[in-house]
Amino acid sequence: MKIYEAITLLEKGEISPLEIAEEVIGAIKTRECDIKAYITLCDDIREQSQNAVRGGRMWGIPIAVKDNICTKGLRTTAGSRMLGGFVPPYDATVVKRLKENGAVIAGKTNMDEFGMGSDSRYSAYKVTSNPVNGLYVPGGSSGGSAAAVKAGMAMGALGTDTGGSIRQPAAFCGIYALKPTYSLVSRFGLIAFASSLDCIGAMGNSVKDVAIMTDVISGYDEKDATSANRVKEAYFENLTPSVKGMRIGVCKEFLAEASPCVKEAILKAAKRYEEMGAFVEECSIDAVRYAVSSYYIISSCEASSNLARYDSVRFGYRTENYESYEDMCIKSRSEAFGEEVKRRILLGTYALSEENYDLYYMKARIARKKIKDGFKALFEKYDLIISPVSPAKVPKAGENCEVDEIYEKDVCTASVSLAGLPAMSVPCGSDENGLPIGMQIIGDMFKEQIVLNASLCYEEGGFCNV
Amino acid sequence: MYETVIGLEIHSELDTRSKAFCSCSVSFGEKPNTHVCPVCMGLPGAMPKLNGRVVEYAVKTGLATSCSINHKSYHARKNYFYPDLPKGYQISQSDVPLCVNGFVEIEGRKIRINRIHIEEDAGKLIHAEHATIVDYNRAGVPLIEIVTEPDIRSAEEAKLFLDEIRNRLLYTGISKCRMQEGNLRCDVNVSVRKKGEESFGERCEMKNVNSFSAVVRCIEYEVKRQMEIINNGGWVERETRKWDDEKRCSIILRKKEEERDYRYFPEPDLPPVIINDEMIEKIRGTMPEMAHEKEKRYIKDYGLSDYVAKTIASEKEYAIIFDEAVSLGAGAKICANLILGDVARIVNERGFSGKEIPFAGKQLFEIAEMLKDNMISYTAAGKIIEEVFDTEQSPFLVVKEKDFTQISDRKELRRLAEEVLSENKRSVADYKNGKTNALGYLTGQCMKKSMGRANPKVINELLKEYMEDK
Numbered sequence: 018m019k020i021y022e023a024i025t026l027l028e029k030g031e032i033s034p035l036e037i038a039e040e041v042i043g044a045i046k047t048r049e050c051d052i053k054a055y056i057t058l059c060d061d062i063r064e065q066s067q068n069a070v071r072g073g074r075m076w077g078i079p080i081a082v083k084d085n086i087c088t089k090g091l092r093t094t095a096g097s098r099m100l101g102g103f104v105p106p107y108d109a110t111v112v113k114r115l116k117e118n119g120a121v122i123a124g125k126t127n128m129d130e131f132g133m134g135s136d137s138r139y140s141a142y143k144v145t146s147n148p149v150n151g152l153y154v155p156g157g158s159s160g161g162s163a164a165a166v167k168a169g170m171a172m173g174a175l176g177t178d179t180g181g182s183i184r185q186p187a188a189f190c191g192i193y194a195l196k197p198t199y200s201l202v203s204r205f206g207l208i209a210f211a212s213s214l215d216c217i218g219a220m221g222n223s224v225k226d227v228a229i230m231t232d233v234i235s236g237y238d239e240k241d242a243t244s245a246n247r248v249k250e251a252y253f254e255n256l257t258p259s260v261k262g263m264r265i266g267v268c269k270e271f272l273a274e275a276s277p278c279v280k281e282a283i284l285k286a287a288k289r290y291e292e293m294g295a296f297v298e299e300c301s302i303d304a305v306r307y308a309v310s311s312y313y314i315i316s317s318c319e320a321s322s323n324l325a326r327y328d329s330v331r332f333g334y335r336t337e338n339y340e341s342y343e344d345m346c347i348k349s350r351s352e353a354f355g356e357e358v359k360r361r362i363l364l365g366t367y368a369l370s371e372e373n374y375d376l377y378y379m380k381a382r383i384a385r386k387k388i389k390d391g392f393k394a395l396f397e398k399y400d401l402i403i404s405p406v407s408p409a410k411v412p413k414a415g416e417n418c419e420v421d422e423i424y425e426k427d428v429c430t431a432s433v434s435l436a437g438l439p440a441m442s443v444p445c446g447s448d449e450n451g452l453p454i455g456m457q458i459i460g461d462m463f464k465e466q467i468v469l470n471a472s473l474c475y476e477e478g479g480f481c482n483v
Numbered sequence: 484m485y486e487t488v489i490g491l492e493i494h495s496e497l498d499t500r501s502k503a504f505c506s507c508s509v510s511f512g513e514k515p516n517t518h519v520c521p522v523c524m525g526l527p528g529a530m531p532k533l534n535g536r537v538v539e540y541a542v543k544t545g546l547a548t549s550c551s552i553n554h555k556s557y558h559a560r561k562n563y564f565y566p567d568l569p570k571g572y573q574i575s576q577s578d579v580p581l582c583v584n585g586f587v588e589i590e591g592r593k594i595r596i597n598r599i600h601i602e603e604d605a606g607k608l609i610h611a612e613h614a615t616i617v618d619y620n621r622a623g624v625p626l627i628e629i630v631t632e633p634d635i636r637s638a639e640e641a642k643l644f645l646d647e648i649r650n651r652l653l654y655t656g657i658s659k660c661r662m663q664e665g666n667l668r669c670d671v672n673v674s675v676r677k678k679g680e681e682s683f684g685e686r687c688e689m690k691n692v693n694s695f696s697a698v699v700r701c702i703e704y705e706v707k708r709q710m711e712i713i714n715n716g717g718w719v720e721r722e723t724r725k726w727d728d729e730k731r732c733s734i735i736l737r738k739k740e741e742e743r744d745y746r747y748f749p750e751p752d753l754p755p756v757i758i759n760d761e762m763i764e765k766i767r768g769t770m771p772e773m774a775h776e777k778e779k780r781y782i783k784d785y786g787l788s789d790y791v792a793k794t795i796a797s798e799k800e801y802a803i804i805f806d807e808a809v810s811l812g813a814g815a816k817i818c819a820n821l822i823l824g825d826v827a828r829i830v831n832e833r834g835f836s837g838k839e840i841p842f843a844g845k846q847l848f849e850i851a852e853m854l855k856d857n858m859i860s861y862t863a864a865g866k867i868i869e870e871v872f873d874t875e876q877s878p879f880l881v882v883k884e885k886d887f888t889q890i891s892d893r894k895e896l897r898r899l900a901e902e903v904l905s906e907n908k909r910s911v912a913d914y915k916n917g918k919t920n921a922l923g924y925l926t927g928q929c930m931k932k933s934m935g936r937a938n939p940k941v942i943n944e945l946l947k948e949y950m951e952d953k
Contacts, residue, residue: 086528087527087528093527093528095527100527103527105526105527105528106521106526107521107528107529109528204530205528205529205530206528206529207528208527208528209527209528209752211751212751212752213751239532240530240532241530242530242531242532242533242752242753242754243751243752243753243754318748319748319751321562321746322560322562322571322572322746322748324571325562325564325570325571325572326525326527326569326570326571327571328564328566328571330566330617331524331525331526331569331619332526332527342566342615343564346564366746369562369746369748370744370746371744371746374746374748378748
């Protein structure tokens with residue numbers, strides 16, 4: 018069942034929150050043992066649904082929350098051994114808003130440690146499978162959230178996206194998800210990976226579901242100094258499934274490296290938009306060739322600093338035997354951080370050091386500015402840009418790849434993250450293995466409504482079914 | 484001939500009610516870890532939010548030291564590991580600080596201020612017998628760092644500069660400047676060079692010098708150490724050193740190549756600090772008159788001597804009392820004498836130095852008025868001030884109740900003079916033998932006997948009359 022359908026039924030009294038809870042619990046019982054989407058499952062879903070804020074926008078709707086978003090009294094690990102025992106004394110603003118609107122928290126979903134990874138393999142806890150086909154990866158880092166939504170083990174989910182971590186798993190699992198404009202959704206309570214890029218966003222089984230969740234979680238928050246103080250929009254209310262007269266650009270740089278089936282799916286989608294009344298043409302943004310290096314330098318630099326607080330003094334994992342603060346700190350970090358996290362901390366520390374700062378960090382910032390300006394120029398001509406979410410097909414689980422090859426696949430999503438723009442992942446076909454292909458619909462700053470409208474248009478056109 | 488080149492970095496805690504990036508209250512001497520929250524403890528997911536008061540205070544400091552205020556300045560992270568630093572980085576400012584290019588004049592010499600920026604304090608380590616424990620109450624307390632150009636040329640000048648800075652911080656109410664509570668700390672950069680040379684010698688930095696007198700001692704020590712190296716034909720090496728004020732010596736912490744790399748980069752959790760001219764002017768409007776401005780006014784408007792003007796102006800509490808009394812119509816010179824005499828004496832005796840004193844300008848005005856009208860004597864005035872310190876009563880009331888009114892009645896005073904003369908035959912003899920200062924002693928005895936109520940002028944005349952006639 019979709020969230021918007023459930024809301025109507027609940028309003029009419031044709032279904033109760035408990036019945037919805039039972040449906041989700043049933044799905045968890047049958048599918049979680051294979052999919053392994055959750056790090057922590059709430060054992061009080063029924064109680065929550067009975068005590069949920071009645072009349073709230075999302076009354077009785079079970080939502081999965083990625084495990085790097087703090088939940089008061091509920092263990093929050095960020096997929097790391099470091100935070101294996103961390104129970105936050107506060108709710109993240111997004112969780113607070115969900116609860117205030119009557120939502121039920123189903124559990125905390127699996128993820129790559131601290132959000133660093135793209136197939137949920139770098140979790141300290143478990144490996145999540147793709148619900149479409151268990152032999153394939155669910156994507157990442159919000160792989161647990163995407164898989165839970167796809168498998169009906171939650172009606173919707175919160176994910177987080179630093180360089181594609183909402184959009185790519187949504188694409189791999191064949192669901193809908195929106196990475197909002199940077200600053201639209203409060204980051205308070207989000208365990209930071211790269212603060213200038215991190216976004217929390219909604220993942221769901223329909224565009225309408227994503228719009229409802231985005232309505233609930235977005236808006237100014239005084240606890241996040243970077244959150245945008247602007248008039249709150251009503252995305253769901255203003256949804257219009259039309260692209261008539263819209264100007265849509267298809268970026269050639271994002272198609273150049275794509276797998277043939279991915280490229281074909283995107284071009285087909287472009288054609289459909291044209292048929293639905295949009296003006297579609299090829300466009301170009303040269304600066305995105307710096308996107309992957311710029312993204313990995315900036316995000317790793319910020320991560321090296323954000324993860325410095327895990328010194329085992331005040332919270333988190335602490336090694337057993339140590340002789341001094343330094344010894345304790347080194348041993349604890351060595352034992353509790355995984356290989357990918359260590360790699361990024363080292364990369365970031367190196368790039369920020371005095372002798373490398375100008376060479377790497379500053380250059381990466383300049384590149385970021387160029388990418389931002391490139392998109393700005395494009396949005397003077399177009400309302401939307403479309404591209405693949407991932408240039409590659411969904412990989413099989415257990416396939417080993419070189420690190421730089423994995424990083425390269427982030428080009429379409431990382432470019433958008435660097436520019437801080439909103440982008441939706443929408444299913445647009447499947448590859449020869451029967452796994453979903455995702456289209457990325459990118460909008461200008463704070464133009465979530467247009468992005469959602471175009472996505473809805475595509476969904477209602479019946480083109481999304483995998 | 485060599486000369487000393489000194490640059491200072493002064494860290495001052497701001498006297499705000501809450502911390503720089505969270506709403507925890509700023510406290511001193513409270514139970515450890517009772518003034519903390521997820522933000523200042525650096526818990527995952529917690530985010531900083533800048534306290535507007537901190538910006539206001541930092542701008543005030545900038546205005547008090549003739550700085551330009553940057554309309555847009557940025558926070559930066561200073562990264563290093565230390566158990567008292569909750570986040571593994573300190574939020575500070577780096578490339579573009581809030582205030583730049585100021586100066587402070589010290590005896591006619593301009594000491595340039597390079598920059599003033601906002602940052603947060605760290606917690607405190609407490610070394611117990613078998614463990615080190617951390618108190619995070621201080622973590623996140625707002626600080627400003629004032630960085631001078633290398634314009635100071637002696638330990639003495641450094642002391643004068645620090646006194647002046649302390650004074651301006653006190654005047655503007657930015658900081659309590661209590662050294663013993665760590666409100667004010669100093670890093671001292673010292674180098675020496677041949678006089679007349681343009682370039683600087685290699686400098687050494689002394690970390691965390693905790694009192695002004697220690698700054699003087701550490702500079703003197705460091706200059707001696709560097710001169711010895713040079714005189715022995717060696718080179719001074721760039722070092723960070725730690726001043727041990729108990730042992731009166733410094734020890735090396737790090738050599739140049741071991742310097743920490745703080746990996747500064749822009750703080751992504753905070754937007755830039757934006758401040759426009761209107762806001763700056765509004766803050767300027769709340770600035771009190773500074774000590775150096777008061778000093779000039781006292782000399783010009785009231786004809787006080789340089790010394791008296793400076794002494795009153797440089798003690799904020801004295802200046803407040805003085806200004807209030809004079810504005811009520813009291814004579815400036817009488818007030819100045821009372822402050823530097825009895826008030827200062829009582830403040831010292833009772834340990835009120837640097838604190839708020841229980842004596843207001845209105846009370847000083849009343850005493851000055853009574854003195855002017857010959858209602859009381861100077862001696863009585865001192866006693867009344869003591870009484871006011873004790874009871875915080877109006878001096879008019881004190882005089883009425885305790886009867887401090889001056890006795891000018893000649894008949895009564897004659898009796899007093901006779902009594903004193905008969906009890907002090909020796910002094911009378913001395914006076915007759917030409918030791919005229921015995922007169923002062925005898926007058927004093929009369930004052931004492933009358934509890935300060937005798938009119939000293941009349942008693943003086945009478946004593947003279949007696950001794951010169953007989």
